[in-house]
Amino acid sequence: MSKYHKHAAHIISNGIFKYDFYRDQVAEARDLNEIELACHYFEFGQYRGISPSGEFDPEYYLRVNPDLRGVEDPTLHYVENGKREGRSSSLAAHLIAEELDELAIEEGLIPQPDLAPSDPDYLHALAVALRMLDRDPNYFSGRYYFSRYPDIEGQPLHPLIHYLKYGRHEGRVTNVSLMENIYVNAELIDKNRPNILVGVHESSTTGAPIVGMDLAKELISSHNVIFVSLRDGPLTEIAKSYFPVVMVASHSDDDNYFFIDYIMDNHPVVDSIFSSTACVPFIRPFSSTQCKITCLVHEFLEYMIYARSVIYLCDLLVFSSRQLLKSWQYMLEDLDRDPATIMVLPQPTASTNVRAMPKAEARAAVSAATGLDLEGATLVLGAGHIQIRKGTDIFLQIGNQLRREEGKFVVVWIGQQISEFDMAFGVWLHAQMERSRDSEGALSVHFEPSGPLYPVLMDAADIFLVTSRLDPLPNVALDAAVRDVPVIAFSGATGLADLADHGEMDLIEVEIGAIDEVVAAIKSRLGLKS
Structure with a gap:
């Protein structure tokens, strides 16, 4: 017993x-x-x-x-x-x-x-x-x-x-709670294909996230794509229909270590591509896996200084223009980055917003939707989220100057509006707008909220202005380029010159902030009297 x-x-x-x-x-x-x-x-x-x-x-x-x-x-x-x-x-x-x-x-x-x-x-x-x-x-x-x-x-x-x-x-x-941000469709997993991670910094349907989505789509014929976004948004739902694993990660290293452990335990990868240096909160912990990391650089270093660690965390840095590389050059040299691991690969002017209707039809549609009189007018267009980086205040100044010029100009900005109580920029822009009204209370610029009128305005435009202070390769400029709409931008403030050098864009560059040069360029390009 x-x-x-x-x-x-x-x-x-x-x-x-x-x-x-x-x-x-x-x-x-x-x-x-x-x-x-x-x-x-x-x-x-x-x-x-x-x-x-x-x-x-x-x-x-x-x-x-x-x-x-x-x-x-x-x-x-x-x-x-x-x-x-x-x-x-x-x-x-x-x-x-x-x-x-x-x-x-x-x-x-x-x-x-x-x-x-x-x-x-x-x-x-x-x-x-x-x-x-x-x-x-x-x-x-x-x-x-x-x-x-x-x-x-x-x-x-x-x-x-x-x-x-x-x-x-x-x-x-x-x-x-973190597992709730992981979506797996086992039916899309092909065990005979290698896994690859594609990361974007947010799930908006513009800019670098779209570049990341397009890259991921190209890879699905040969790889199981693990699609990771650091912020939820409309692109997440689109991604779920294409990729076997979709993950909404975080800006927290601690959270991201969990997501990375999940990936390596369940869908191990040896290669990764990130569409923006803004993915650095994920790249930083991911670098501990020893996977190959390629990062596409679409941002000027001046406003991405916090992401400079990608220089030593990533195996390959791909810049979308020579101007962007120039912005990063001193930091690359300071951190002794191997030039052989750096390349410039201009983004093509592909667009999902190619001209959908003839110009005359588009102008009539814009007039019907907005009440703007475009008869015999030059339509000058700008677009993007209203913010200081996009130079919406400079665009307004250009509109004010065009109002004083001979000829008929209709100046329109389309994009997400900004609150008059936003202390970062909205207060100051709205104050500028109120003080720019003419004797009848009209503004020189028509501000149109973002929406379905965007491609129609692009079809109707005579000139597209990029008034950004720093904007690597604005998609709105690419949309203009595929329609053969002339683009005016500030020299050194974008990477559009590379596209122009390859004959993919009708680009005129002027000194940054030089409103008189912008006005002169508009008139010159359209054969108007100065």
């Missing part, structure tokens, strides 16, 4: 030991009868952290009761003293005692137990469900929670209890 026979009989009689519950966890002892299995628990199971039932967990018992450190037999201590003292004995029992079990289930932190709370064996069913913790990434991981928040590690409180009682009110993140 085993020396543990007496103890075994005791925990069986008082319900602390459940035969089926323990037997499911010990494959090597499944042929033992109940008393033999309970003896197995005392001799081996409790020291391996295996629970005899939902009521008691030896590892949990010692963890949340630090004063018992050094106790040789936690089960006997619980039977003889702990239960009477009201000590917390298992995570399942603790959740029920604190009335947190249903909350944990509702928030998707733990699986739904097989039994209802009213069932006498609910405690044990809940403990079985809790076995998925730290095993299935779709449920709560204490390991992740501790690694993310080392300030709570070592506390005599289970991480799930901490999160439910405190963490969720403090804004702490769990792996479960």
Whole structure:
């Protein structure tokens, strides 16, 4: 007879030991009868952290009761003293005692137990469900929670209890909330193809994100594309229809380590392409994987200085124009970047907004939609989100000057509007607008909200102005170029000169901020009198 026979009989009689519950966890002892299995628990199971039932967990018992450190037999201590003292004995029992079990289930932190709370064996069913913790990434991981928040590690409180009682009110993140940002379509995964990661800094349908999306589409014929965006948006839904794995990551390194671990554990990649240096919050932790990283550089260093670490984090830097490379050159030299790992690859003037209607028809449509009189007028167009970098204030000054010139000019800006209470730019632009009205209260520029009129205005335009202070390769200028609309931009403020050198754009560059030169260029290009 085993020396543990007496103890075994005791925990069986008082319900602390459940035969089926323990037997499911010990494959090597499944042929033992109940008393033999309970003896197995005392001799081996409790020291391996295996629970005899939902009521008691030896590892949990010692963890949340630090004063018992050094106790040789936690089960006997619980039977003889702990239960009477009201000590917390298992995570399942603790959740029920604190009335947190249903909350944990509702928030998707733990699986739904097989039994209802009213069932006498609910405690044990809940403990079985809790076995998925730290095993299935779709449920709560204490390991992740501790690694993310080392300030709570070592506390005599289970991480799930901490999160439910405190963490969720403090804004702490769990792996479960992060998993909600991962979308997998297993039907699109081809196991015979390599995986590649394509990253964009946001899911807008403009600029660098579209470049990233186009690259990813090109790759799906040869790769399983893991598409990662650092911010959610309309492009995310589009991506889900093309790629087997779509992920909305974060600007937090801590969050991104989780996403990267998920990728490398489930869809390991050896190559990656990022469409913007603004992806640096993901590139930084991703560089620890030793995967090859290619980064497309579409931004001037002056406003992306925070992303300069891409210089030593990435294996290949691809600049979209010589002007952009010039902006970064001093930093590349300071950080001793190998010139062989740098290249310039101009972005082609491909566009999804090619001319859809004849110019005369488009002008009539613009007049009908806006009330603007375009008869015999020169339509000068600008476009983009109203902000200081786009130089919308300079565009307004040009409109004011054209109003004083001979000839008929209609000047239009289309793009997302800005609040008059925005202290960064809106207040000042609206003040400028109000002080620019003529005696009849009219502005020299018609501001049109972004929307479906954009391609029609492009079709109708005579001249397109890029008044940006710094704007690498504005897509709106590319849209103008494919329509053969002349583009006027500030010298050194864009990378459009490369396209012009290749005959892909009718470009006129003038000194930055030189309104008189812009006006002269408009008149010269259209054969108007100065």
